[in-house]
Amino acid sequence: MRNLVFALCSSVCMAQTNQYTKILLSKKTGMNVHSYSEGYGTAYDSKSNKGSIVDSLGNITFESAGSISHIFKNRFILTSRESPSKTKSAIIDEKGNQVLPFENQSFNTPWLSEERIISSKEGKEAVYDYNGKEIIPYSDQIHFAGKNRFFVLNDKVWSLYDLDGKKVSTREFKEDYPFENGRALIINEDHQSEIIGKDGQTLHKFSTQIYSLASYPYLITKNKITGKYGLVDTNENLLAEEIFDDAAPEYFGAKEYVYLRKKGKATIFNKKDGKLYPNSFKYLTPLFNDLFSVYSDKSKKSGIVNLQGEIIVPQEYDFIQNFSISGKDFIYLKNEKEEKFLDKGLKNILEENTQIIAFYPDQLIIKKQENYYTFSVTDGSVSVMKDIVSIKEQEPHFFNIFNLYSKPVVCRNSSNLYGIMDEKGKEIVPFIYDDIIAFENSENEIVVKKQDRYGVSNFQNEPLKDIIYDKYFWQKEVLRLDKDKKTDILYFTRFRNKGSRL
Template identity: 75%
Template sequence: MAQTNQYTKILLSKKIGKEVSSYSGGYGTVYDSGTKTQGIVDSLGNITFESRSGISHIFKNRFILTSQESGRIKSTVIDEKGNQLLPLDEQTFNTPWLSDERIISSKAGKDAVYDYNGRLIIPYSDRIQFAGEDRFFVLKDKQWFLYDPEGKQVNSRGLKSDFHFENGRALIINETNESEIIGKDGQTLHKFSRQVYNSDAYPYLITKNKTTGKYGLIDTEENILAEEMFDEATPEYFGEKKYIYLRKKGKATVFSKEDRNLYPANFKYLTPLFDHLFTVYNDKTGKTGIVNLQGEIIYPQEYDFIRNFNISGKDFIYLKKAEQEQLLDKDLKNILEENTRIIAFYPDRLIIKKQDAYYHFSVLDKSVSVMKDIASIKEQLPDFFNIFNLYSKPVVCRNSSGMYGIIDEKGKEIVPFTYDDIIAFENSENEFVVKKQDKYGVLNFQNEPLKDIVYDKYYWQKEVLRLDKDKKTDILYFTRFKNKGNRL
């Protein structure tokens, strides 16, 4: 079976006649409104455990059971059959990153770490924090000590605060109030005389002057790469992370990691494209242009939208100005014919429109293949694209008979052309509304029926879709488009 967790939850609810409120990893939680009990259900619809206590799903076949007796709330971890894996006690749980290996129990002001079979890993201590990757910080006698997932203290060094590890490193303030980078075993990797403010661009480090509050840049050997004279300093958090941006009086200076040089610019914000090219946005006109690393204007700030795409392994820049569109290759040559519009961007191809016909377009050899019996395609606005939506969704199409369906990037029909209308949402949701004979229902991009086509109206309300029928309202929570759900 290749159905989503979302659809499995709906099928199980119909099969057992009870509301399945969550499902993943082969198990879900269920509520019986008649008996006011909660339970655990497996993928076949078998109720494996029931209780009047609260049940919340952690992962796969592990759950938290919460009961209230005489005003006292007690909790424990159970398996799918209700077997208690920890003592039922007045405690709360922290599942770091929804880990399927370790869980932190907190009670009476103390913390402990258990595994999901009930084995005590780290005994109750003043406090325990998940430190990232495979480390915990444990507070004892007002000092924080590093522990591994097996409950072993990795060294004897105590720190004043807990910190978080990324890529096996953590930026700390040490015992002598110096900035220091430590490894996963607490060992000193680098120590600095300047105050290090941010280490996300390691091995380059953003510093902050304690007196002036100004920012600068050094490397791990404490060589000064930029004096502490800037109002802001920001590393790149996405993409290739080639640059660090330092700003002063509304103007950016770009530090290139490649050649370790600073490049002043006359613009406040720059967004990297490729080959040391950047988009620059004009706040006053709302228009965008392109500059190079030296600050030279390559395309003036007169475009409505500019963005880079990687298609068939090659980099391209898309520019749109009113009805004019260009797709530039690495040599900044437009590969589109005149009067061509791009409808959708996919990792291996484009959908384009020329005159009144739609085509699949290959950027490799510029070949086109007509999309048969497609009269129109609902287009997505350019601001749909962001770090979470790198490419277009499957497209909503209308055929020559006036019926709507959805096709994927390869032209495969994933939702049949049987609907009077299809309303897809522009914030990357996996759900969309279908209309047939003046009634509305809900499908997802796996063509799974989530709500029957029986509703009179629908309303989009941020995280939920509201559907009205006979003065009654049903609610469907959105899932993100990229989260297609685990397969069974």
């Protein structure tokens, strides 16, 4: 691997990843830069036992014997331990100027807000902006309730505030509640289920107990006596009686269904027509056009059924997954004997003896007669991937809601060297390695091998670790590299495909 090159530039022109910038900054400063984003990083010097703030050019803009945590951009938390029982904290800018002064306080930024921060001091809490202005004065408790709302507790009463510190409702609450899409499910003064808006106003009241509004405007109910589940709309019209053992909305995708289960069988509520569809399967995974994949615990195989529970494709396949390619919906099916790629009319668009290697937002990579091609699903045209003799395949179970498409592919050429190509067949990691190991799940890091030594790079072709190691081990969140009985650790960053629709 080439030596690490100092290619630092301003955050405006920087195209490299934060991970690589952190490595370059560590090399340049001689300190462990343990975080970097939005133009600044934090570092620690083990010799002086000082923490520092580093800019994107490697300049030390501030240093302190205290602990420095990066919040966002040029805002940091500086913490100083004066004794084992006494700690003071401040909000500072990149030069160490105090935005909020040193006091015996702690800060809460669980939602990573770039607008507000909660300060906790002497059993009280207050909200500030990042210029040091007090937004909500110190109160008994303050909880962030949603995108732009706070619940504030004083004298055992919760009140609702906006980001500007304005009390948006005179209504008082016994508890604080989370908002989702501008709505919160509460238990009101009359012990009724109620849905309120972001200003505390009543949107709906119910005589039945509402369990969840995740499928709003359809609401899952729960009988207080039997513990059984049902379904109503916002006008409390009964859609499903409270006879079901459990109920769950469709959390991802188009969110078109609610699943109600009883005695191991699911009934599907279809939001589009407002009807219930009893089914003989326990779990169904939506595909498209009211089709579902279903799995058999007995045969360990999957098939496809419709809303009525009619079998459209027999349970003969090891893997079934839907994909959106070039704006069109497809279903991929695979078993030991065949692969199929079905369009909306359930017609297989693959020729016989064709294998799909990778799925991308605009096209596929396929293998046919020992050759590899990029394949357009719109017109069926193919383009050969020249000088590629093999491609490492990903396991089918890589694909989930977080990984909607394939990673770039690890390829071997006719010179028996490995590189990586993107979805268009463009080389993004050069063919100079004896081997390349890409990991499953969402890891962006790859292990590269040369002359029986290992190093680490990534899909952006950034050298993260030189090729000097004897062994490597994949250990969940970290990559362990061993050399001469010494170990280096590299934390994984999480890969997100460009085609992700999350």
